[in-house]
Every structure is written in structure tokens, then in C-alpha cells.
Amino acid sequence: MLLSTLGQLSTSVQQLAAGQERLAAVLGPLVREALVVRRQRLNPWRSSNRSRDEQAEFKEALIAFYSCAPAEAAGKPMVRCMVTERMLPRPVVIASHIWKHSTLGVGLDEFGLRPVDVSSARNGLLMCSKIENQFDILNVAFSYDLLMDKFRFHVLDRTLLALPVVDSSSKTGQEILSSYGTDWLRDIPTFQQLDGQVMRWAAPALPFRRLLAWHYALARSKWSSRLSGASSPERELPAASLRSPGWGERSPDALWPEEAAMDLYDHAVSRSQRDAAEDDEQDSDEI
Numbered sequence: 435m436l437l438s439t440l441g442q443l444s445t446s447v448q449q450l451a452a453g454q455e456r457l458a459a460v461l462g463p464l465v466r467e468a469l470v471v472r473r474q475r476l477n478p479w480r481s482s483n484r485s486r487d488e489q490a491e492f493k494e495a496l497i498a499f500y501s502c503a504p505a506e507a508a509g510k511p512m513v514r515c516m517v518t519e520r521m522l523p524r525p526v527v528i529a530s531h532i533w534k535h536s537t538l539g540v541g542l543d544e545f546g547l548r549p550v551d552v553s554s555a556r557n558g559l560l561m562c563s564k565i566e567n568q569f570d571i572l573n574v575a576f577s578y579d580l581l582m583d584k585f586r587f588h589v590l591d592r593t594l595l596a597l598p599v600v601d602s603s604s605k606t607g608q609e610i611l612s613s614y615g616t617d618w619l620r621d622i623p624t625f626q627q628l629d630g631q632v633m634r635w636a637a638p639a640l641p642f643r644r645l646l647a648w649h650y651a652l653a654r655s656k657w658s659s660r661l662s663g664a665s666s667p668e669r670e671l672p673a674a675s676l677r678s679p680g681w682g683e684r685s686p687d688a689l690w691p692e693e694a695a696m697d698l699y700d701h702a703v704s705r706s707q708r709d710a711a712e713d714d715e716q717d718s719d720e721i
Contacts, residue, residue, distance in 0.1 A: 528563050533557055546644070565628075574590060577650050597624060598624050
């Protein structure tokens with residue numbers, strides 16, 4: 435009797451194991467697909483699609499919110515870049531969504547924000563176009579000092595350091611020069627001159643700190659393996675302390691994606707590398 439019962443139990447265990455294997459085979463692809471979708475949702479720095487109408491309206495909102503009101507130079511509008519702190523020709527300064535508008539706000543709920551917050555002025559920065567381009571592919575980022583409540587600008591792609599943050603040699607740059615003259619170009623900094631600079635943003639006109647902190651965490655993860663070594667600038671970068679208790683005081687409603695979401699950085703790396711390669715191909719075609 436006992437042997438018969440043990441035999442039946444063994445058979446049941448084997449059937450259960452076989453059932454679990456079949457279930458894993460069915461659910462495995464679905465789980466992997468769900469992870470890919472989630473990685474994409476929490477890495478909006480893949481596309482910067484925007485219409486001209488949306489861009490113009492958003493730019494006006496940012497200029498008003500951050501008090502970057504244009505001044506006039508030879509009858510031409512100028513706008514303050516929030517990174518360089520310089521008044522630049524309006525076409526040079528881009529109204530950049532931090533959490534990209536092309537997402538329609540999908541994923542913001544994981545940070546305690548609403549989808550409509552994608553259009554908030556706090557979800558934007560006014561940056562000269564070259565800085566904005568590098569921000570979108572995680573090559574530059576802003577670390578956040580919880581103690582001082584300040585942001586610091588970092589250039590993670592060290593090949594950028596010697597380059598000026600405004601390209602006057604492009605076709606667009608030449609058109610701007612013909613309209614604005616050259617006086618505004620005299621004090622244009624390089625990326626190296628801005629590297630490590632503390633941003634002078636002050637309350638109440640502050641961007642969403644949690645979104646910039648998440649962007650920095652992904653950018654730092656992307657570049658940490660490339661910047662390793664005793665003399666590496668990566669060793670000098672502040673840690674991406676997303677779950678520091680200080681966040682409760684600064685942003686009591688802020689939320690953070692679960693720890694496992696940090697593995698999406700590999701997706702960010704592969705996607706940004708692919709985008710860069712496509713840009714290179716497009717440039718080659720134009721030449």
C-alpha cells in the first residue's frame with residue numbers, strides 16, 4: 435500500500451514538473467516580450483519626433499516658465515540656453531522634452547506623474563541644439579545633488595570635450611550667421627568648459643528632478659563600462675542614488691521603477707549606437 439502511494443506521488447511530481455516545463459515554454463516568450471516593451475517604455479530617449487506646431491508652442495511655454503525671455507540683437511530674437519547661460523539666436527536654442535513627447539506620456543506613472551505631464555513646462559529644458567542632440571542619446575546628463583538641491587552637467591562622451599556646443603559650420607549655422615552676424619559666437623564654450631558646471635536653476639522654476647535623475651542613471655550605466663580605469667572620469671561622477679531618503683523631502687510624490695528596470699540600460703546602449711550609426715549613414719549620403 436505504501437509503495438503504491440509513493441509510486442503515485444512520484445508520478446504526480448513528474449507530471450507536475452512536465453506541466454511546469456510546458457507552461458514555461460508557453461509563457462517564456464511572452465515574458466521576454468513584456469520585458470522588451472517595458473524597457474522601451476522606460477527609455478524614452480530613443481526618438482525625438484515632434485511637429486513644428488507642438489515645438490513652437492512648447493518653446494513659448496518654456497521661455498515663460500524659466501524666464502528665458504528673448505532679448506533683441508540687431509532686430510533678431512535671442513533666447514537663453516539653460517546650460518550655457520548665454521543668450522543665443524532663437525533658432526539655435528531647442529525646446530527639448532526631458533521625457534520625450536513621442537511617448538505621449540506612457541511610462542510617467544512609474545515616477546508618480548501623469549501622462550499629461552509630458553507637456554508640462556517642467557518636462558522641458560531650453561538647450562542649444564548640439565547639447566540637446568547629445569542629451570537624447572545619453573552622451574551628456576545632469577546629476578542631482580540632493581543635499582544642495584542643485585544639478586551638475588556632465589559630458590560622458592569624452593570625444594565631445596574639444597568641440598564647441600554650437601556648430602556654425604553646418605548649413606543651418608551658416609544661415610543663422612547670415613541673419614545674426616558673428617558677435618554672439620565670440621563666447622561660445624566647448625563641452626569641456628561646461629563639464630562639471632553647476633546649473634543655476636532655482637525654485638519654483640525647476641524641471642522634473644526625478645526624470646533628469648533617471649536619465650542620468652541610464653546615461654551613467656551606459657558609459658560606466660567604457661570609462662573604467664584608475665584615471666577614469668567615471669570615478670568622479672556622482673552615484674545615481676535614485677532611492678536616497680532625501681527624495682522624500684524634495685519630491686514626496688516621486689516614485690521609481692523597480693530595481694530590475696535598471697537592466698534596460700543595455701537596450702539604451704544598443705539603440706543609441708544604432709541611431710548614431712544611422713545618423714552617420716545619413717551624413718555620408720548628404721555628402
